[in-house]
Amino acid sequence: MKVLSTTAGLLLAAAATAPAAVNFRTQVWPVLAKNCVECHRAPYKDNAGKMIEPKGRLRLDGAGGIMKGGNEGESVVAGDPDKSPLYQRILLPIDHEDAMPPKGKGKPLSFNDSELIKEWIIDGADFGDWKGSDAGAPVAAKAAPKTADPLAAGATIAPEAAKQKISSLGALVTPIVKDSPLLRIEWVSGAGAIGDKEVVELAAVAGNISELDLSGTKITDEALTTVAKFPRLTWLKLNGTAVTDAGVAKLKGLVNLNYLNLHSTNVSDTSLTTLTGLRKLRQVYLWKTRVTPGEAAKFAKSIPDLRVALE
Numbered sequence: 001m002k003v004l005s006t007t008a009g010l011l012l013a014a015a016a017t018a019p020a021a022v023n024f025r026t027q028v029w030p031v032l033a034k035n036c037v038e039c040h041r042a043p044y045k046d047n048a049g050k051m052i053e054p055k056g057r058l059r060l061d062g063a064g065g066i067m068k069g070g071n072e073g074e075s076v077v078a079g080d081p082d083k084s085p086l087y088q089r090i091l092l093p094i095d096h097e098d099a100m101p102p103k104g105k106g107k108p109l110s111f112n113d114s115e116l117i118k119e120w121i122i123d124g125a126d127f128g129d130w131k132g133s134d135a136g137a138p139v140a141a142k143a144a145p146k147t148a149d150p151l152a153a154g155a156t157i158a159p160e161a162a163k164q165k166i167s168s169l170g171a172l173v174t175p176i177v178k179d180s181p182l183l184r185i186e187w188v189s190g191a192g193a194i195g196d197k198e199v200v201e202l203a204a205v206a207g208n209i210s211e212l213d214l215s216g217t218k219i220t221d222e223a224l225t226t227v228a229k230f231p232r233l234t235w236l237k238l239n240g241t242a243v244t245d246a247g248v249a250k251l252k253g254l255v256n257l258n259y260l261n262l263h264s265t266n267v268s269d270t271s272l273t274t275l276t277g278l279r280k281l282r283q284v285y286l287w288k289t290r291v292t293p294g295e296a297a298k299f300a301k302s303i304p305d306l307r308v309a310l311e
């Protein structure tokens, strides 16, 4: 609901956190330990000898507690950050009564830290060999992977041959979680050689693509005619391309879009009119575009829980 002013560096760093699997022990745990565990840990006696229970009866100091949740039930639904209070509460505006850490009791998490938690949940909330201080407590069975995701309903596993063909263009083609029919397609290197013609090849798996990174490619608005036909697209990076408002206008049917990166493109305020119709958008990057701060702020307010990064 607010326009985030991030520095260029932070924004790039945030964008870069997405691809690799997040490691709980080295990446997520330090964030929880620093910001949350003070209030969400094993019961202890304070100086006056009074028993202090974990707030909300939620313990975040061990894998068992994190999966068990608190008074309001589960805190983490593996594969689904939208249904995970642990992530939802850190996203809330600081003045919201459910925001974590509570107002005045700690600094809101940085964008990077919230992204790490989100990615960890999307990856399946895997603790690896980390158990934390409630070692011994059973870790609840992992929730069903993304295949239980309503978005995956009706999608069939993409044919191997079609995936191979796309890989042969230098793309990395991976299921978004193990055994999911939904795919993530990105170019780790060689993006500069990819243009509109190559993007046409992706249409062979149109119903499978959920995450697509076309940043730094030489695509034009033309490629978005193809991209507009990916009904399950939730995550799209177009930063550093020649895309303009005319291209963004083609995306108006991508109702599942949650994340859109348009930084360093030629888009202007005109694109915001298109994007306002995409009610599931939560993160939009508009740094180094012609979008004006006033319109960006209006846009941010037009969709609940939308974060807009302009600089």
Ligand code: HEC
Pocket (backbone or CB within 6 Å): 032, 035, 036, 037, 038, 039, 040, 055, 056, 057, 058, 069, 070, 071, 072, 073, 074, 075, 085, 086, 087, 089, 090, 097, 098, 100, 101, 102, 105, 106, 109
């Ligand atoms: C200064 C104390 C404090 C800190 C720090 C804090 N919380 Fe909380 N938390 C609370 C209190 C109090 C509640 C219970 C009231 C409520 O539900 O809002 C709570 C409740 C919660 C709940 C809901 C539990 C349930 O099932 O009812 C979640 C999830 C949560 N916190 C996550 C976090 C996360 C994640 C962090 C760190 C980013 C954090 N909290 C940091 C005090 C804190």
